[in-house]
Amino acid sequence: MGNRDKIEKRVIQASEEALYRQQYVSPLDVLLGMGTLHPSQIQDWRKGRVPHLEGIIQGNLSKISFAMKCFRSWAIKKGLKPSKTVYLARTRGPKKPLQFSKSGNPSIEQACQTHYISPLLSSKKKEKLKEKFEKPPELVVFIIGNPSSCSKCETELGKGNLLYVEGEEGFCLPCAGFGDLVFLSSGDATLTRRAKKYSSTSLVVVKFSRIRKRYERQGLLVQEDALRRAEEELKVSEEVYL
Ligand SMILES: [Zn+2]
Numbered sequence: 001m002g003n004r005d006k007i008e009k010r011v012i013q014a015s016e017e018a019l020y021r022q023q024y025v026s027p028l029d030v031l032l033g034m035g036t037l038h039p040s041q042i043q044d045w046r047k048g049r050v051p052h053l054e055g056i057i058q059g060n061l062s063k064i065s066f067a068m069k070c071f072r073s074w075a076i077k078k079g080l081k082p083s084k085t086v087y088l089a090r091t092r093g094p095k096k097p098l099q100f101s102k103s104g105n106p107s108i109e110q111a112c113q114t115h116y117i118s119p120l121l122s123s124k125k126k127e128k129l130k131e132k133f134e135k136p137p138e139l140v141v142f143i144i145g146n147p148s149s150c151s152k153c154e155t156e157l158g159k160g161n162l163l164y165v166e167g168e169e170g171f172c173l174p175c176a177g178f179g180d181l182v183f184l185s186s187g188d189a190t191l192t193r194r195a196k197k198y199s200s201t202s203l204v205v206v207k208f209s210r211i212r213k214r215y216e217r218q219g220l221l222v223q224e225d226a227l228r229r230a231e232e233e234l235k236v237s238e239e240v241y242l
Pocket residue numbers: 150151152153154155171172173174175176
C-alpha cells in the first residue's frame with residue numbers, strides 16, 4: 001500500500017469514528033484521529049499560546065493538505081453538509097480568529113474552518129454546535145501554590161495570590177488588565193450565572209489540588225458593578241417570594 005493510500009485510509013477511519021460519535025466531523029477531529037495532533041496542542045492553540053497549528057502538527061504541509069482533500073471528498077460522498085466556523089482565540093482584548101497555517105493562506109484557512117454535519121442532526125443541535133465552535137474557551141486565572149512574580153512589574157507574589165498566565169509569562173492582575181475585577185467564590189450558581197452575564201469580562205479562578213491532581217474551579221472574577229447588580233436582583237426576587 002502506498003503512502004497516500006495509507007493516509008487516505010487513516011483519514012477515513014478517523015472521520016467515520018468522529019461521525020459515529022458526534023454526528024459531525026471537523027478537520028481537527030481528523031487530525032486528532034490520525035495522531036498528527038494531540039488534544040493538549042489544540043488547547044495551547046485555542047489559548048493563543050501558539051501562533052498557528054501548522055507549527056505543531058506532526059507531518060509536513062503537503063501530507064496535511066492531502067489529508068484535508070481526502071476528508072472533503074469523503075464528506076461529500078457521505079452526503080454531509082459543509083459548515084464554516086471561525087475559531088476564536090482565548091486571549092485578552094478583542095476576540096481574534098485563530099490561524100491554522102503559517103502563511104494564513106485564505107483557501108487553506110477556509111478548508112480548515114469547514115466541518116461537515118450529518119443531515120440527521122436536528123437544527124436545534126446544529127445551532128448549539130455553532131455556539132460551541134465559535135465560543136472561545138474561558139479565560140483562567142490561577143491561585144498559585146508556589147511563590148512567583150509578575151513578568152511585567154516584578155512584584156513578588158506569594159502562595160495564594162492570583163496569577164494570569166499568557167504564553168511563557170505570568171502577570172499580576174493589574175498588569176494583566178484585570179485589576180478592577182472582584183472575586184466571587186463558587187457555591188451560589190444563580191448568582192454566579194447572573195454576575196457572569198452582566199460582566200463584560202470574567203475569568204475562572206482555579207487552584208491545583210495536590211490530592212486530586214487537577215485544577216479545581218474556586219470561583220469567578222467579575223466586574224464589581226455586575227456582581228452588585230446580580231446581588232440586587234436576587235435580593236428583590238427573594239423578597240417577592242417571601
Ligand atoms: Zn504586575
